[in-house]
Amino acid sequence: MEAVATRGRPREFDVDKALSAALRVFWSKGYEGASLTDLTEAMGITRPSLYAAFGNKEALFRQALDLYEREKLAYVGPALAQPTAKAVARHLLEGALANCTSDCEPGGCLAVISSTACGQEAECIRAEVLSRSRKIHDLFLARVTRAIEEGDFNIPVEAEAITKYLTAVLQGLAVQAGAGSTREELQRVVDTTLAVWPGR
Amino acid sequence: MEAVATRGRPREFDVDKALSAALRVFWSKGYEGASLTDLTEAMGITRPSLYAAFGNKEALFRQALDLYEREKLAYVGPALAQPTAKAVARHLLEGALANCTSDCEPGGCLAVISSTACGQEAECIRAEVLSRSRKIHDLFLARVTRAIEEGDFNIPVEAEAITKYLTAVLQGLAVQAGAGSTREELQRVVDTTLAVWPGR
DNA sequence: CTCATTATATACCGCTCGATATGGAAGCAG
DNA sequence: CTGCTTCCATATCGAGCGGTATATAATGAG
Numbered sequence: 479m480e481a482v483a484t485r486g487r488p489r490e491f492d493v494d495k496a497l498s499a500a501l502r503v504f505w506s507k508g509y510e511g512a513s514l515t516d517l518t519e520a521m522g523i524t525r526p527s528l529y530a531a532f533g534n535k536e537a538l539f540r541q542a543l544d545l546y547e548r549e550k551l552a553y554v555g556p557a558l559a560q561p562t563a564k565a566v567a568r569h570l571l572e573g574a575l576a577n578c579t580s581d582c583e584p585g586g587c588l589a590v591i592s593s594t595a596c597g598q599e600a601e602c603i604r605a606e607v608l609s610r611s612r613k614i615h616d617l618f619l620a621r622v623t624r625a626i627e628e629g630d631f632n633i634p635v636e637a638e639a640i641t642k643y644l645t646a647v648l649q650g651l652a653v654q655a656g657a658g659s660t661r662e663e664l665q666r667v668v669d670t671t672l673a674v675w676p677g678r
Numbered sequence: 679m680e681a682v683a684t685r686g687r688p689r690e691f692d693v694d695k696a697l698s699a700a701l702r703v704f705w706s707k708g709y710e711g712a713s714l715t716d717l718t719e720a721m722g723i724t725r726p727s728l729y730a731a732f733g734n735k736e737a738l739f740r741q742a743l744d745l746y747e748r749e750k751l752a753y754v755g756p757a758l759a760q761p762t763a764k765a766v767a768r769h770l771l772e773g774a775l776a777n778c779t780s781d782c783e784p785g786g787c788l789a790v791i792s793s794t795a796c797g798q799e800a801e802c803i804r805a806e807v808l809s810r811s812r813k814i815h816d817l818f819l820a821r822v823t824r825a826i827e828e829g830d831f832n833i834p835v836e837a838e839a840i841t842k843y844l845t846a847v848l849q850g851l852a853v854q855a856g857a858g859s860t861r862e863e864l865q866r867v868v869d870t871t872l873a874v875w876p877g878r
Numbered sequence: 879c880t881c882a883t884t885a886t887a888t889a890c891c892g893c894t895c896g897a898t899a900t901g902g903a904a905g906c907a908g
Numbered sequence: 909c910t911g912c913t914t915c916c917a918t919a920t921c922g923a924g925c926g927g928t929a930t931a932t933a934a935t936g937a938g
Contacts, residue, residue, distance in 0.1 A: 486914030487904040510710065511797035514896060524917060525897075535896065586795065593857055594794045595786065597711035599896095608857055633873060639866035642854065646867055649853040650846025657793055657808055659842070666839035667846055673833060674874045686884030687934040714926060724887065725927075735926065799926095 493531055496521040500532075501542040506584035508591045509539055509603045539603060546588050547610065550577050558617060562678045563625035567644055570618075571668040574648045578655035579664060586656025590649050615645065631677035647671050693731055696721040700732075701742040706784035708791045709739055709803045739803060746788050747810065750777050758817060762878045763825035767844055770818075771868040774848045778855035779864060786856025790849055815845065831877035847871050 499520045503512045514535060518525055532538040553573030560566045578586055592600075592607045623637040631640070651664055699720045703712045714735060718725055732738040753773030760766045778787055792800075792807045823837040831840070851864055 485906050485912070487906095487916080489915070490904095506795060507798075508794065508796050511795060511800075513797070513894080515894085526899095526918095527916065529897070530915070584795075590853060591794050594708070594791050594853070595706055595711060595784075595856055596708050596796065597713070598707075600711075611857075635870065635873075636866060638863070639870045642859070642863060642867045643847075643870040646847050646850025646854060647843075649850040650848070653790060653794070653849040653853065654842065654846060656795055657811075663838070663842060666836060667842045670835065670839045670843040673835075674876050676874050685882070685936045687886080687936095689885065690934095713924080715924085724885095726888095726929095727886065729927070730885070 489531070491521070491523050491527065496523055496528075496531070497538075497541055497545055500538055501545050501588075502584060504539055504542050505546070505586070505588045505591070508596065509600050510596050536603065540606065543588070543592075543607070543610070550583075550588075551614070553577070554614060554617070558621045562628075563622060563630035563640075564672065564675050564678050566621060566625070567675055568668075568672055570644065570648060571651070571671060574651055575655075575661065575664055575668055578652050579661040585658070587649075587652035590652040591656065615641065618645070625677075633676045635676065644671075689727075689731075691721070691723050691727065696723055696728075696731070697738075697741055697745055700738055701745050701788075702784060704739055704742050705746070705786075705788045705791070708796065709800050710796050736803065740806065743788070743792075743807070743810070750783075750788075751814070753777070754814060754817070758821045762828075763822060763830035763840075764872065764875050764878050766821060766825070767875060768868075768872055770844065770848060771851070771871060774851055775855075775861065775864055775868055778852050779861040785858070787849075787852035790852040791856065815841065818845070825877075833876045835876065844871075 499522070500517050503516050503520045507516065514525060514528070517535075517538070518528055521528065523531075528538065532541060553569065553576070557566055557569030557573055560569050574587070577583075589607050589611055593604055593611065596604075619637055619641045622641045625631070626635065626637055647667070651667060654667070655664060699722070700717050703716050703720045707716065714725060714728070717735075717738070718728055721728065723731075728738065732741060753769065753776070757766055757769030757773055760769050774787070777783075778785060789807055789811055793804055793811065796804075819837055819841045822841045825831070826835065826837055847867070851867060854867070855864060
């Protein structure tokens with residue numbers, strides 16, 4: 479894609495590692511809460527290096543968001559491939575729980591953190607995150623629609639309603655994880671959600 | 679409580695109305711997202727007047743939080759006084775829904791917005807909000823404990839688990855309301871939660 | 879009236895923000 | 909080696925932040 483420079487001084491840092499470090503900062507502090515000083519210190523590089531490699535703060539965030547979707551939200555695809563609605567729900571809940579309560583990563587969910595209101599500087603960031611969340615929502619909605627046709631539910635449900643219901647639980651998990659709840663406590667929330675799940 | 683000044687120039691603005699306006703700004707932009715310029719413009723007063731009347735930005739936020747609890751979270755008390763766990767849940771869900779999707783108020787929940795991660799300037803604000811949230815949580819937990827003793831559930835449940843489960847749904851409602859979901863969509867989430875509720 | 883007291887209005891403070899200009903160090907082509 | 913390119917380090921930019929000093933206007937006490 480991008481031509482490798484054959485001349486000039488080579489980079490002294492690993493772009494992937496730096497982006498990973500930036501992701502962790504955004505994840506724990508949000509877009510506006512993460513200052514360039516926070517970012518450069520965590521990434522181990524200087525400001526000009528950051529701007530040369532990633533463009534600016536907003537572009538860096540988008541690339542961090544790409545990384546987040548690619549690595550941390552990888553569980554969504556296999557979860558949607560489960561054979562029943564309840565199995566889908568279980569995999570989504572367990573995946574979100576693992577993602578939100580990792581020992582070596584920040585608590586909570588980057589998307590939930592970044593989509594809560596903040597200053598107007600972050601409005602376009604908010605829009606970007608909401609747009610990406612909607613895409614995942616639509617995939618989930620299609621899966622639930624199929625599950626209804628396949629008779630996975632034992633009560634009458636609307637696809638949109640059950641989709642947004644489980645999304646709400648997942649978002650609540652993220653909020654509580656960010657607020658400091660332990661994995662054991664959140665595991666019980668997951669178990670409860672599955673215990674009341676209306677179908678197979 | 680406070681002695682009325684008998685001398686000096688009288689105030690030209692209504693303190694309660696100004697605080698109400700400040701609450702709306704914090705509610706829609708969060709603590710750090712709300713600048714003093716945003717606040718003073720919405721309140722219709724100047725900076726020195728704000729500092730004379732409320733102390734500083736943090737003190738203003740705490741007073742706005744008091745107002746929020748007193749007026750916008752007033753539904754919690756009556757909800758917990760309902761006779762069955764399901765009625766409690768219904769009143770909490772409907773109250774939260776009304777609070778999060780009012781036509782004349784910002785979307786979402788001030789507590790959820792303020793407890794999501796941001797810069798370190800807001801750390802003590804976060805702690806304050808989390809502390810207050812825990813108090814409400816404890817009231818709710820005690821009510822659920824009583825409901826279990828009274829046989830309101832038709833599956834085996836732990837009080838802490840069901841409490842945090844419903845809290846998660848409520849928080850998810852707030853996140854979705856802040857993200858722009860309509861009241862009709864969120865009403866269906868409420869209905870779904872009640873439809874799968876395990877007991878009376 | 880005068881005087882003390884309090885509120886408002888304007889301008890400004892130091893600080894941090896995101897973003898850059900500048901100069902030198904490090905590499906490859908010839 | 910020279911010449912060119914790219915990266916790193918330092919210092920700095922203008923803007924906005926929370927907060928305030930100062931001066932003026934408006935009231936009641938005497």
